[in-house]
Amino acid sequence: MKAMISTLSLALSLAVATPAFAQNAPTAADADAFIAAVEKDLFDYTVEASQVNWVNSTYLTEDTDAMASRINAVGTEKSVKYALEAAKYKDVDGLSADTKRKLDILRTGIVLPAPTTPGAATELNTIATDLQSQYGKGRGTLNGKEISGSDIEAEMGDLKNTPAQFAEMWTSWHDKVGAPMKDDYAKMVGIANAGAKELGFADTGAMWRSGYDMPPEEFAKVTEQIWNDMKPLYMALHTYVRSKLNEKYGDAVQPKTGPIRADLLGNMWAQEWGNIYPLVAPAGTGDLGYDIGDLLTAQGKGPLDMVKAGENFYSSLGMAPLPETFWKRSQFLKPADREVVCHASAWDVDNKDDIRIKMCIKVNADDFITIHHELGHNYYQRAYNKQPYLYLNGANDGFHEAIGDFVALSITPQYLVDIGLLDKAKVPSADKDIGLLLRQAMDKVAFLPFGLLVDRWRWGVFDGSIQPADYNKKWTELRTQYQGIVPPGERPANAFDAGAKFHIPGNTPYTRYFLARVLQFQFYQAACKQAGWKGPLHRCSFYGNKEVGAKLNAMLEMGASKPWPDALQAFTGSREMSGKAMADYFAPLKKWLDQQNKGKPSGW
Numbered sequence: 001m002k003a004m005i006s007t008l009s010l011a012l013s014l015a016v017a018t019p020a021f022a023q024n025a026p027t028a029a030d031a032d033a034f035i036a037a038v039e040k041d042l043f044d045y046t047v048e049a050s051q052v053n054w055v056n057s058t059y060l061t062e063d064t065d066a067m068a069s070r071i072n073a074v075g076t077e078k079s080v081k082y083a084l085e086a087a088k089y090k091d092v093d094g095l096s097a098d099t100k101r102k103l104d105i106l107r108t109g110i111v112l113p114a115p116t117t118p119g120a121a122t123e124l125n126t127i128a129t130d131l132q133s134q135y136g137k138g139r140g141t142l143n144g145k146e147i148s149g150s151d152i153e154a155e156m157g158d159l160k161n162t163p164a165q166f167a168e169m170w171t172s173w174h175d176k177v178g179a180p181m182k183d184d185y186a187k188m189v190g191i192a193n194a195g196a197k198e199l200g201f202a203d204t205g206a207m208w209r210s211g212y213d214m215p216p217e218e219f220a221k222v223t224e225q226i227w228n229d230m231k232p233l234y235m236a237l238h239t240y241v242r243s244k245l246n247e248k249y250g251d252a253v254q255p256k257t258g259p260i261r262a263d264l265l266g267n268m269w270a271q272e273w274g275n276i277y278p279l280v281a282p283a284g285t286g287d288l289g290y291d292i293g294d295l296l297t298a299q300g301k302g303p304l305d306m307v308k309a310g311e312n313f314y315s316s317l318g319m320a321p322l323p324e325t326f327w328k329r330s331q332f333l334k335p336a337d338r339e340v341v342c343h344a345s346a347w348d349v350d351n352k353d354d355i356r357i358k359m360c361i362k363v364n365a366d367d368f369i370t371i372h373h374e375l376g377h378n379y380y381q382r383a384y385n386k387q388p389y390l391y392l393n394g395a396n397d398g399f400h401e402a403i404g405d406f407v408a409l410s411i412t413p414q415y416l417v418d419i420g421l422l423d424k425a426k427v428p429s430a431d432k433d434i435g436l437l438l439r440q441a442m443d444k445v446a447f448l449p450f451g452l453l454v455d456r457w458r459w460g461v462f463d464g465s466i467q468p469a470d471y472n473k474k475w476t477e478l479r480t481q482y483q484g485i486v487p488p489g490e491r492p493a494n495a496f497d498a499g500a501k502f503h504i505p506g507n508t509p510y511t512r513y514f515l516a517r518v519l520q521f522q523f524y525q526a527a528c529k530q531a532g533w534k535g536p537l538h539r540c541s542f543y544g545n546k547e548v549g550a551k552l553n554a555m556l557e558m559g560a561s562k563p564w565p566d567a568l569q570a571f572t573g574s575r576e577m578s579g580k581a582m583a584d585y586f587a588p589l590k591k592w593l594d595q596q597n598k599g600k601p602s603g604w
Contacts, residue, residue: 028094035102038082039389043351049075050349056129057358058331060136060339069122069129076114077121083107083199084116102390105560108210112188112507113195120191127188131181131505136341138500140173149177150334150342150360157266157275157366163253167488170263174487178499185499186468189461196462205462208455208509212396213563220459222577223511226518227452227482229579230445233586236593237445238484239602241265241273244280259486259604262479269501270485271450272443274366280442281435282596288428288435292411293364295421303332303361309419310371313407314379317542317549322378323353334360343502344370346377351392352385369408376404384559393560395567398515398577403556406520406527409440415541437538437589444517445586449482451514456482457498458510472497484604519568521582526572527552537585 049071056068086106089095095103112128114121140152142165147155152169155161161169192204201207209216238260245254245264254261266275296306307330311322329349334342342360344367349356355378361367380403384392394400413436416422428436457478460466466474472495479485491497498504527548528540542548555571565575583590 026089026092028092028096028099031089031092031095031099031103034085034089035099035390038106039102042082043389045075045078047350050347054347054349054356054358056133057136057341057345058335060133060341065129065133069126072129073122073125076110076112076125077116079110080113080116080121080195080198083110083113087200101561102388105390107199108207110195110199110207111509112192113199113204113207114191115194115198117194120194124188124191124195127184127191128507131184131188131499131507132341134181135177135499135502135505136343137339138173138177140169140176142169148342149173150362153268154362154364156263156268159266159276159278163249163261163264163488166263170268170488173268174491174495174497174500178496179492179494180496181499181505182468182471182494182496185496185505186471193462203462203464205455205459208511209459213565223452223514226577226579227448227514230448230518230582233441233583233590233593234445234448235602236590236597237441238604239597239600240593241276241280241442243597243600245276248279257601257604259480259484261488262485263488265446265485269450270479270483271447273446274439274443277439277442280438282438282592288413288432288439289426290413290416290422291365292368292416292421293366295416296363296368299421302363303367306361306363306368306371307332307357307375309368309421310375312419313372313410313415313543314375314549316544316546317552318546319379319549319553320382322355322375325354326356326378329354330356331358332361343506344374346374346381348378348381348385348392351389353382355381369411372408372411373401373404376402376407379403380556383553383556384561386557387559387561391559391561395555395558395560395562395564396515397509397512398519399564399567401512401516402519402523405516406523409520409524410527410541410543412539412541414539415543418541418543433536433538434589434592437586440538441586441589444582447517448514449484450479451510451517453478453482454498454501454503454510458504480604515577518577518579518582521585522568522572522574522578523552525581525584536588 052067052071056064083106086103090100090103090107112124114124136149138149139146141147142152142155147169152173156166156169189204196204196207199207201210206216209219212219214222242254242260243256245260246256249264254264260270262270264276265273267273315321331340334340340360341358344357344359347356347358348354357371357374357378359367359370359374361371377400380394380400413422413427417424417427457466457475460474461471472491472493475498476487476491487497503510524540525537527542528537530548530551531540531542531545533540533542551571555567558567558570568577569575
């Protein structure tokens with residue numbers, strides 16, 4: 001996204017005015033003129049929309065909700081008009097490749113399309129803004145006392161809590177945050193689908209799948225194939241973790257067979273399991289000897305120091321420092337005096353260099369890594385800021401998410417030594433490699449099925465195969481099918497557990513995160529090869545390698561100007577997204593897991 005990565009839908013960052021249709025049969029020159037007018041208008045509009053949405057996200061009130069709803073309604077309504085007109089030009093003879101690509105971007109680049117029915121855009125954006133605001137104000141309980149969203153996320157990863165406390169937090173969050181959204185969400189789906197049909201798509205999900213330089217049905221098959229390639233590794237991890245949870249909590253809490261109880265995995269959505277690593281760490285080799293959060297605390301490092309460390313990594317690759325406005329205008333901490341959206345996001349407010357991050361940083365390992373991730377968005381945004389407006393984006397949305405993630409893979413023990421955070425004498429020896437890999441897999445591998453199922457569920461909601469009465473039933477079924485997890489208790493018929501995940505009320509397509517998990521390892525392997533790394537892949541850090549930085553920046557500067565296979569090839573030499581690099585990275589772990597799992601039941 002151009003203005004609000006990970007935060008708002010692309011529909012909220014599109015355009016205001018629509019040029020008049022050509023009176024006669026449109027020509028290639030008409031299409032060129034249309035694109036020129038659109039790009040100027042969109043550029044100007046998104047600056048204002050970004051400013052308003054920034055204020056709304058960092059100062060949640062009824063007034064800022066209303067302001068955001070109004071500005072976003074303008075964008076949604078006009079973006080649909082642009083998309084409809086782009087469809088009229090797409091088959092004109094003599095179109096340049098550049099104009100044809102921009103027309104396709106306009107036609108497929110809307111996340112929530114409103115129909116042209118009077119008032120539809122306003123209603124759609126009122127609902128969308130309210131859903132996101134509800135999430136930002138969401139509360140759960142711990143020991144019967146109210147607890148905020150950011151605090152409950154931290155508590156879900158605290159192993160001092162009991163299974164009963166985990167169940168209370170999980171259940172209260174899903175009941176209080178998700179359930180009240182259900183009716184509005186269903187209404188929003190109906191409006192968006194009507195808009196998608198006007199644009200020539202079967203439904204909103206089909207429109208989402210059309211943005212990957214391939215037919216929608218082919219894209220669905222590609223992602224499913226990547227998952228099937230990685231599934232044996234996930235199954236091995238699931239089997240191992242389930243056995244460890246059984247040892248810790250006993251049969252009454254976590255049985256030896258079947259799915260894993262979702263609230264026991266250290267994360268509200270069981271999407272990443274790294275917080276329970278101490279429970280599953282292999283004896284003797286599992287203790288890495290350090291925790292990044294503890295290292296930061298021991299040196300008195302605060303949130304700003306963590307952001308400076310992230311900037312330093314990119315600077316070491318030869319990239320220019322972040323602008324002064326980044327430090328003045330970003331939100332690093334949760335304000336004590338108001339409600340904000342704490343969910344981490346990166347912003348490009350002026351389509352030039354007013355780049356920012358919005359976080360409620362806590363001094364821990366997760367946020368240290370998240371900072372490197374969000375800055376990846378910012379450096380990508382700045383790299384392509386000289387492209388025409390419609391190319392101010394990643395090669396595909398998975399690219400945007402993968403950049404910071406692949407940099408974060410380089411947060412190895414040696415990197416921590418290089419930046420003075422870890423004593424060289426405390427670098428884990430080779431016999432700790434399984435521990436290092438397992439710790440990574442608890443986040444990277446564990447995420448894969450969740451990364452896939454969120455949009456699998458939404459695609460079903462959009463195409464009508466999942467009706468509102470079955471929203472929660474199908475959500476739970478998909479989570480069991482793909483992840484092998486179940487809720488901590490029976491869920492009521494009116495539950496809407498999907499709404500308790502930010503990206504559902506935030507209307508952020510999620511397959512990008514699945515692609516990012518795959519692409520980051522392709523990028524990482526390529527960078528390590530360019531750096532001449534000879535050791536185990538998971539020990540590689542390309543920190544300080546300006547040759548890697550130059551080649552990376554060349555890909556980033558392309559933005560969305562070329563099909564994603566061209567961008568992928570520019571940095572990695574390959575034109576296909578593949579799980580092979582990820583499998584190579586974790587190959588030693590897969591072998592070890594298979595040994596540990598001998599004689600244990602697999603699957604659920």
